[in-house]
Amino acid sequence: MKVLLLGHSGQLGKSLLRTVPNNINLKIDTVYGRKILIEQNLKNIINNFAPNILINSLAYTNVEKAENDDGVYDANSYFLKTISKVINKKTFLIHISTDYVFDGNKNTPYQPLDITNPINKYGKSKLLGENNIKKYIENYNIIRTSSLFSKNGVNFVKKMINLIRDKKRISVVNDQLFIPTPCEDLSQLIWSIVLNHSSESVENQLYHFSGNGRALTWFDFANLIKNALFYNCIIEPQKTINMNFKAKRPLYSVLSSKKIINKLDYKSLPWEEYYLNKTINELIK
Numbered sequence: 001m002k003v004l005l006l007g008h009s010g011q012l013g014k015s016l017l018r019t020v021p022n023n024i025n026l027k028i029d030t031v032y033g034r035k036i037l038i039e040q041n042l043k044n045i046i047n048n049f050a051p052n053i054l055i056n057s058l059a060y061t062n063v064e065k066a067e068n069d070d071g072v073y074d075a076n077s078y079f080l081k082t083i084s085k086v087i088n089k090k091t092f093l094i095h096i097s098t099d100y101v102f103d104g105n106k107n108t109p110y111q112p113l114d115i116t117n118p119i120n121k122y123g124k125s126k127l128l129g130e131n132n133i134k135k136y137i138e139n140y141n142i143i144r145t146s147s148l149f150s151k152n153g154v155n156f157v158k159k160m161i162n163l164i165r166d167k168k169r170i171s172v173v174n175d176q177l178f179i180p181t182p183c184e185d186l187s188q189l190i191w192s193i194v195l196n197h198s199s200e201s202v203e204n205q206l207y208h209f210s211g212n213g214r215a216l217t218w219f220d221f222a223n224l225i226k227n228a229l230f231y232n233c234i235i236e237p238q239k240t241i242n243m244n245f246k247a248k249r250p251l252y253s254v255l256s257s258k259k260i261i262n263k264l265d266y267k268s269l270p271w272e273e274y275y276l277n278k279t280i281n282e283l284i285k
């Protein structure tokens with residue numbers, strides 16, 4: 001099975017690289033860097049390697065910066081149309097999307113077919129990317145996930161460890177509810193999709209996947225991290241509205257992972273007891 005991974009230098013990309021099964025022939029782009037968005041460059045890689053599966057973990061993920069940058073649409077929306085032009089009809093695309101396609105007005109876990117209504121530009125760009133896939137690509141799985149964390153890249157756990165160590169007092173929002181997702185867990189799930197994929201099947205599916213365990217707020221999450229460390233930083237709860245964010249955030253973005261868990265009979269380890277402790281230990285050692 002030949003798999004091309006786009007976005008290998010990102011947080012999830014690195015985790016996919018660390019967990020790749022032995023029998024996968026994996027390729028990453030080591031030539032074009034940011035110029036991979038140019039159609040001819042992507043075409044060169046696709047034509048040379050002829051992947052059976054393309055994993056797209058490439059995205060513009062800076063939610064705040066995106067508010068004033070229409071460039072967010074290049075990677076998150078238009079690139080999906082570029083992909084559609086250069087891949088073979090049989091190539092199976094596994095694409096990662098986000099809980100930020102929802103407005104947060106629900107109070108029970110979001111199911112894949114719930115109505116989308118993004119409230120920030122990042123969410124809008126990711127939804128347009130999903131729609132381009134549905135419109136132009138023949139064979140795909142879209143996996144929406146939420147709040148990734150790992151020892152790599154930019155993420156809340158890493159940021160909090162540094163803040164809790166360096167500051168006496170910090171404010172963290174306590175009115176957004178979500179389920180954190182360990183990159184390692186999502187990576188294992190993606191590899192399980194790859195290994196279960198048959199080259200004959202065409203399965204256009206939209207899935208949700210977040211960590212195994214409870215939903216919580218960023219404030220609760222920060223306190224869990226603090227409790228695992230030995231610093232006296234005071235964490236103050238704060239309302240999102242008081243935080244001066246440029247981008248609006250959904251106040252509720254809990255995803256239901258039932259559909260994909262049932263489909264693959266996938267067993268996640270708990271995000272809190274297993275992955276959070278593991279990640280903190282990796283980051284502080």
Ligand SMILES: NC(=O)c1ccc[n+]([C@@H]2O[C@H](COP(=O)([O-])OP(=O)(O)OC[C@H]3O[C@@H](n4cnc5c(N)ncnc54)[C@H](OP(=O)(O)O)[C@@H]3O)[C@@H](O)[C@H]2O)c1
Nearest residue numbers: 007009010011012034058059061096098145146147148153
């Ligand atoms: N992080 C989260 O909490 C979260 C939550 C929900 C969904 N997601 C989704 O999960 C996926 C993976 O996220 P992540 O946290 O791994 O993202 P990330 O760490 O920001 O990595 C993004 C990857 O995309 C590449 N990239 C970004 N803009 C590019 C451009 N213009 N041209 C070429 N490459 C570009 C980056 O390359 P460079 O290294 O060169 O920048 C990097 O390899 C994304 O689809 C994201 O939308 C993430």
